[in-house]
Amino acid sequence: MSTKATKHSAPGPYLGYGLQTVRLCARLLNELGDSTVFVEQDDDISVLYGNGSRLLEQTKRVKGNPLSDWSLDLWKTIHNWLEDHAPFNGISKLCLYTTSAHEPGPFAKALLAARSSQDVDLLVADINGKLTTAKKKTKVYEYIKRFLDATAEEQKSLAIRFEVIQETDVLASIRSRYEAAVPPPLLERVISFALGEAKIRSDRLLELGKPGALNAGEFRSMVRLFVKEINLPAYFDFDSAPVPQAELDNEFVSRPVFVKQLELIEASRQQQLQAINDYLRAVASKTRWGDEGTLLPGSLDEWENELLQRHSAICDSLDILHAGLSEVSRGKAVYAECRKVELSLQGKSVPGHFTHGCFNELSGSKRIGWHPAYLDLLE
DSSP: OOOSOOTTOOOOOEESEEHHHHHHHHHHHHSOTTOEEEESSSSSEEEEOTTSOEEEEEEEOOSSOTTSTTOHHHHHHHHHHHHHHTTOTTEEEEEEEEOOOOOOOHHHHHHHHOOSHHHHHHHHHHHHHTHHHHHHSHHHHHHHHHHHHSOHHHHHHHHHHEEEEEOSSTTHHHHHHHTTTSOHHHHHHHHHHHHHHHHHHHHHHHHTTSOEEEEHHHHHHHHHHHHHHHTSOSSOOOOOSOOOHHHHHHHHHHOOHHHHHHHHTTOOHHHHHHHHHHHHHHHHHHHHHHHHTOSOTTHHHHHHHHHHHHHHHHHHHHHHHOTTSOHHHHHHHHHHHHHTOOOEETTEEOOHHHHHHHHHHHHHTTSSOSSTTHHHHHO
16 A cells, blocks of 8 residues: 555635534444554545555535536545556456535435446436536536546446445444434543544654554453543442351351461451451452453452552551560451542442452452461461
């Protein structure tokens, strides 16, 4: 693929975000993940697919009908494609995108329907039979003549690749990606974010003299993370139902490591049962949130790191302020202070039983302990 922008790659008119930015964003959100989407490269918008083929797109925001028989927009676009890209080797689509809702004229319809040399010959004959009208429109005639003077193979190659996209709502193909999953109040934030990132990232590359090229898969992943972040519930849905007594008793009898850790500081049976209850509820909540996609990537790692830091700070503080405590008493104090810790997860409050359960989960993996010599004693 050429890395040199052609002379016909001009910015489209702007209304809010430029039409090229909107189409760049729409292609990034709808093309295959291994596609690279360019702005102002081989055309207004172009797509390089993983298999090496390309799509070229001209964007038109016009008041009239860009698909009428003698449309300057239509024939200038066709002229430019023939001049810059014929015989269209490696090009899979030649797309004309327009915001007009007008019905295509007979020529445009015939060009869209053409699939054989005979179809193209009929179109050429039809145009030639009406050239008297075109010659009165000097500018249009110059562009039509380029198509008529093209070889039969060039005419056919252009016709079978030609397609038209008409959208009076230029954001429709972007909005449709997310409206089923994102509540209406948040949808405009998603669209604004996607458009903003498409413009900022492509503009930065162009300013550096590089192709304005973005990978579709990477762009979608970035937008997907933003959607998850703003679409999270205002609070985490915790299952408040208590753990059945039989399940508590089974866990108590099996004496998992975190229960053994509590035995080292002579915790009461009631404390151990409460710890088991909190632990089981915390593990169940995290599993469910992971399945539902409520948790952002890395958020649990950050959460556990914060718990580890809090535990370390509590231990350091007790070493300084209560150096005379016995090891068991010190362990009781560390455990009691950790039960008071209040943290937020992804900026949202969590109940005490979840924090407490996660502390016990860490003690079960021996990443923390209550008794100062817990590692040696557990051995």
